[in-house]
Amino acid sequence: MRRIMIKMLFYTFFVSTLTILQVGCVKKKDTNNIITHKEEKKRPKPIQKVGDFSQTRVVSWLGHNVKITTERLADKDLSLVQDENGNKYYDNKIILKIHRSDGSIFLERVFYKSDFSKFIDTSADKTTALLGVVFDRVNGDHLLFAASVGSPDNMSDEFIPLVLKVTKSGSLSIYKDTQMDTNDGSIQKSEQITEEDEEGV
Structure with missing residues (x-):
């Protein structure tokens, strides 16, 4: 009877210890596997052309x-x-x-x-x-x-x-x-230079 009780106590202790070790490993594993993502900087667009x-x-x-x-x-x-x-x-x-x-x-x-x-x-x-x-x-x-x-x-x-x-x-x-x-469709010419032309093409 005594042997049976000792075996049960040992078994309980063994299971408890194993459980604690597993939890510790998981926590340690989680702690070591934290992945941080660096934000990528947006590259400025190259200088553009309106178009030739x-x-x-x-x-x-x-x-x-x-x-x-x-x-x-x-x-x-x-x-x-x-x-x-x-x-x-x-x-x-x-x-x-x-x-x-x-x-x-x-x-x-x-x-x-x-x-x-x-x-x-x-x-x-x-x-x-x-x-x-x-x-x-x-x-x-x-x-x-x-x-x-x-x-x-x-x-x-x-x-x-x-x-x-x-x-x-x-x-x-x-x-x-x-x-x-303009409402009447006429062209209002501002800053226009008026010239008298004598020569032709």
Whole structure:
């Protein structure tokens, strides 16, 4: 009887000890296996381009055919601009060339956003890019081009519509196109330069 009791006590002690050891191992195992995940830093997007673009048109003007070429190129020498989400873009330059019918150059000019600065708020200078200068139409003795400065984000519709006028003597004037802002559909020309032209193409 005594032996049986000793065996039972030993068995109870053995089971209890084994249970304690198992719990201790589990706790120790849990403690050693704590895995920490480092938060990955978001990599900034590379500097983007609005997109290079070119347009060539041959139009009849003052009795002659002229070839008009406009080209938009990202200029890495200019200050960077950014959209409303903080993405950075290269600003653009616009190259305008007008060739006479004999191939000679009537006008060649490179435009930068600074050429349109009088129409841009100082606060918006860092968030706008020169978006384009494209041929619009012939208007009597003048060639009219649509120009715009605005958000570099192609999905945005924020821009300032401008008109660039080339006279038959090759002089230029720029004014804000307010046609969309008037109820009667008339164009109110602000900052327009009026000139008397004697020479032709």
